[in-house]
Amino acid sequence: MSNNLSRRNFMKAAGATAGFMVAAGYSPFTYAQNERVRVGCIGTGGQGSFHIRDGLTGASEIVITAVCDVFTPHQREAVKYSQLSNAGITLTEGKKLTDEEKQRASAAHKPNAYYDYKEMLDKEELDAVIIATPLNTHFPITMDCLDRGKYVFCEKTLVRSIEEGRALIQKCHDLGRWVQVGHQRHYNPKYNMAMGLVFDEGRIGRINHITAQWHRNHFWRRVLPKDYVLNDEEKKYITDLEKHLNWRIYEETSEGLFTELATHQTDVANWFMRAIPKRVHTFAGLDYWRDGRTTDDNILLSFEYEQGPGDPGFIPIDQRSQFQKLNQINRGYKVRFVYSSILANAKRGASELIQGDKGSIELTEQQCFLYGEDYVTQSAEAVSAEDQAKNTASGGTRQVSNEELKQGVELLGDVTLQTPDVYQFRAFADCIKNGGVPRSNQMVGYTTAITAIAAVQSKKEQKVVEIDPAWIKFDFETPSFYDYDAWDAETEATI
Ligand SMILES: NC(=O)c1ccc[n+]([C@@H]2O[C@H](COP(=O)([O-])OP(=O)(O)OC[C@H]3O[C@@H](n4cnc5c(N)ncnc54)[C@H](O)[C@@H]3O)[C@@H](O)[C@H]2O)c1
Numbered sequence: 001m002s003n004n005l006s007r008r009n010f011m012k013a014a015g016a017t018a019g020f021m022v023a024a025g026y027s028p029f030t031y032a033q034n035e036r037v038r039v040g041c042i043g044t045g046g047q048g049s050f051h052i053r054d055g056l057t058g059a060s061e062i063v064i065t066a067v068c069d070v071f072t073p074h075q076r077e078a079v080k081y082s083q084l085s086n087a088g089i090t091l092t093e094g095k096k097l098t099d100e101e102k103q104r105a106s107a108a109h110k111p112n113a114y115y116d117y118k119e120m121l122d123k124e125e126l127d128a129v130i131i132a133t134p135l136n137t138h139f140p141i142t143m144d145c146l147d148r149g150k151y152v153f154c155e156k157t158l159v160r161s162i163e164e165g166r167a168l169i170q171k172c173h174d175l176g177r178w179v180q181v182g183h184q185r186h187y188n189p190k191y192n193m194a195m196g197l198v199f200d201e202g203r204i205g206r207i208n209h210i211t212a213q214w215h216r217n218h219f220w221r222r223v224l225p226k227d228y229v230l231n232d233e234e235k236k237y238i239t240d241l242e243k244h245l246n247w248r249i250y251e252e253t254s255e256g257l258f259t260e261l262a263t264h265q266t267d268v269a270n271w272f273m274r275a276i277p278k279r280v281h282t283f284a285g286l287d288y289w290r291d292g293r294t295t296d297d298n299i300l301l302s303f304e305y306e307q308g309p310g311d312p313g314f315i316p317i318d319q320r321s322q323f324q325k326l327n328q329i330n331r332g333y334k335v336r337f338v339y340s341s342i343l344a345n346a347k348r349g350a351s352e353l354i355q356g357d358k359g360s361i362e363l364t365e366q367q368c369f370l371y372g373e374d375y376v377t378q379s380a381e382a383v384s385a386e387d388q389a390k391n392t393a394s395g396g397t398r399q400v401s402n403e404e405l406k407q408g409v410e411l412l413g414d415v416t417l418q419t420p421d422v423y424q425f426r427a428f429a430d431c432i433k434n435g436g437v438p439r440s441n442q443m444v445g446y447t448t449a450i451t452a453i454a455a456v457q458s459k460k461e462q463k464v465v466e467i468d469p470a471w472i473k474f475d476f477e478t479p480s481f482y483d484y485d486a487w488d489a490e491t492e493a494t495i
Pocket residue numbers: 042043044045046047048068069070071074115117132133134135137155156157182183184244245247259260
């Protein structure tokens with residue numbers, strides 16, 4: 001599909017994003033031009049090893065000097081792939097290394113491997129850590145790493161309770177540090193462009209509704225390795241291997257779909273609303289995969305946001321009808337966001353639809369579209385009795401037909417979308433080396449976690465839960481959770 005929204009036009013249009021920049025205490029280490037940021041990877045299962053094989057391989061500013069995992073097979077793989085990553089070599093399935101690549105890999109730094117992340121922190125000279133462990137461990141590991149002076153990248157969902165979230169934000173403030181959170185859409189050029197279209201160009205007008213979903217048809221359960229016997233070191237950390245590998249479907253270690261899938265997209269809603277919701281009502285249950293798991297497999301959440309004049313997400317409207325009360329059109333308003341995640345039908349997959357009075361933006365896993373909307377205005381002129389009768393006969397109100405809906409335009413359709421995993425780690429290294437606060441910072445992580453925490457509470461109490469604005473109030477400045485940035489043509493990344 002043709003794209004009339006060129007990358008360069010977007011760059012001109014999306015100027016914003018100063019936000020919370022380098023404040024006192026946020027001074028970076030001093031790095032020589034080509035010096036690499038030394039990281040230790042904690043948790044090298046699915047996502048941790050993806051980072052090593054993909055994002056970190058592309059981010060040449062980073063060298064993996066240590067890895068840590070309590071499960072030996074994941075630890076061993078991590079060592080192998082880290083050495084390749086340090087050499088900048090991607091080993092895709094079925095690909096054989098050339099002799100030159102083999103030489104380069106064996107000459108690259110081989111990371112030390114650990115079971116205990118505290119031992120790793122004690123023994124290794126690390127600038128930063130990447131945490132990709134189960135949800136219930138994010139808070140303690142992040143706090144320990146911050147206390148030991150490390151820059152932290154932690155996977156979503158950042159925390160599991162308001163208390164954890166507030167303690168983490170306070171810790172960042174006390175130490176003058178930030179935490180980058182793995183909400184990688186903040187580094188996706190298409191999402192950033194969409195934010196620019198909404199807030200710099202007003203292309204979809206006032207957002208009045210959001211829908212999003214992540215639908216899968218999958219058991220979401222891992223099968224145990226056959227006849228695996230835990231060694232003595234593993235036994236210190238793993239009491240039940242099945243629960244260890246399937247942590248995301250047990251409520252002791254995760255909130256299931258609420259924290260593992262929904263937060264990817266409630267994050268998007270908060271971003272476009274530039275706010276956290278005021279309230280949430282949840283319906284959820286374990287209706288299909290009754291196999292011993294304790295987290296739900298079918299969740300439906302409805303959030304309500306409130307926008308008042310002067311709020312960052314408030315978008316004024318023009319008068320469209322003689323009947324609108326002029327003194328009321330730009331008063332506060334509410335926006336509703338409906339979200340579902342299911343595990344027994346994959347139709348519609350994962351996407352977000354942001355609807356405004358002048359258009360919509362649809363963000364899917366592959367593409368992003370901008371759709372125009374028939375912006376009908378009601379004239380103040382008196383109509384003839386004949387026209388009035390015709391109008392009444394046709395139902396009185398006018399429905400916009402599908403044909404009238406304007407054809408969608410793909411955003412940045414001319415740009416090959418490299419995986420944003422690289423972008424988020426290049427941004428991580430850039431903030432460490434050159435200063436600045438990551439766009440997906442600790443407040444992004446915390447405000448997004450709030451959506452899951454409140455939604456789970458609503459499910460448990462079977463009532464609408466009011467989200468207390470005091471949860472995100474602090475007596476010090478915190479980074480913004482809704483900044484966005486232009487596509488950088490030089491580096492081909494939004495950093
Ligand atoms: N941003 C994304 O798109 C995305 C995608 C998938 C997963 N994630 C997140 O990444 C995190 C990990 O998910 P996953 O799918 O990789 O899970 P996983 O089970 O595949 O990997 C977790 C690893 O952590 C290890 N581990 C557990 N406790 C540990 C500890 N105390 N010290 C060291 N290692 C420990 C486990 O042995 C395992 O290898 C989760 O928070 C998840 O939500 C993010």
